[in-house]
Amino acid sequence: MAKKKKLKQHHIDRDWCKGCGICVHFCPKNVLELDEMDKVFAARPEDCIACKLCEIRCPDLAIEIETEEGGS
Amino acid sequence: MSTHDYLRQRFFPHMWCPGCGHGTVLNSLLRAVEQLGMSKNEIVMASGIGCSSRISGYVDFHTLHTLHGRALAFATGVKLSKPELNVIVPMGDGDALAIGGNHFIHACRRNIDITAIVMNNRIYGMTGGQFSPMSGVGINATTAPFSNIDREFDVVKMATAAGATFVARSTTFHAQQATDLIKQAILHEGFSVVEILSQCPTHFGRKNKLGAAADMMQHYKDITVPIGSSKKKDNPDLIERGIFVQEEAPEYCREYDKIIEQAMKG
Ligand code: SF4
Ligand code: SF4
């Protein structure tokens, strides 16, 4: 089995994000929130399990999860 | 390569509304192409007209933005002249099955090696929310303010009946499955159809009070089941996801090559 990857960083493109809230709604660990500009940010990055569900469903390709092993 | 390397990033942010499922289909498609390790130069994308068809402007492949409903005809020409290329045709539901209905069934029948992706949001988004052949009975649309009485097509049944040799369905909620199905469709030799249920929160969602984009995606989770699930027996209205048809049949370009060979012999 592949080793579980650990989160290094959320890369969020604020110009591309349209604040649809899809990633916020479906994050299993409630990591993400929209700010006052309706742009997403990682409010609780320590809870992130790097499942990438946010990344694969984002309609604007605005969020990417970078993991520790340098893999993405 | 990363998925972003396949994009024409200068056109971003894209023109689709916040939460439009077509963006997620683009996302799933890019992942499929990346996981297959394809180069941009070996892919041709031909699209027609509609919100969905704008996808061809965003990918850094060889792209053709063609006529409403006619993308498959252009794609057929491209594929016949350059069979070594992978031809992908994303279409909206109206583009594929109303305006392009005839092109669609005959491409299925010929079994030409093209990958058709039907981004089914059950409405004409770009022109303001008119009902399409996929809307179905009871749906509200600009052109059906008292609800629609037209019965809908089932893309999967239609493609199967017309002779497509790979037929599958998924949704934007099931983005990982969508990627997997697109991968298999691209690898399949013959005409492949992948229907992806895709939300239009701006028109379909608003007119039918389905909530925000995320609610509409959640709904896809609730109304679909994997093919063969026992839940479907208790609730026949559930829509099945997965691969419905995957079979081998003579592929059109190869058959055409044989004719050329024969003709050359004189
Ligand atoms: S899914 Fe994408 S566009 Fe929507 S809020 Fe999240 S990052 Fe922004
Ligand atoms: S990777 Fe998973 S856990 Fe982390 S923010 Fe995205 S959806 Fe949430």
Ligand code: SF4
């Ligand atoms: S009108 Fe509908 S289909 Fe068109 S971009 Fe907006 S949400 Fe997407």
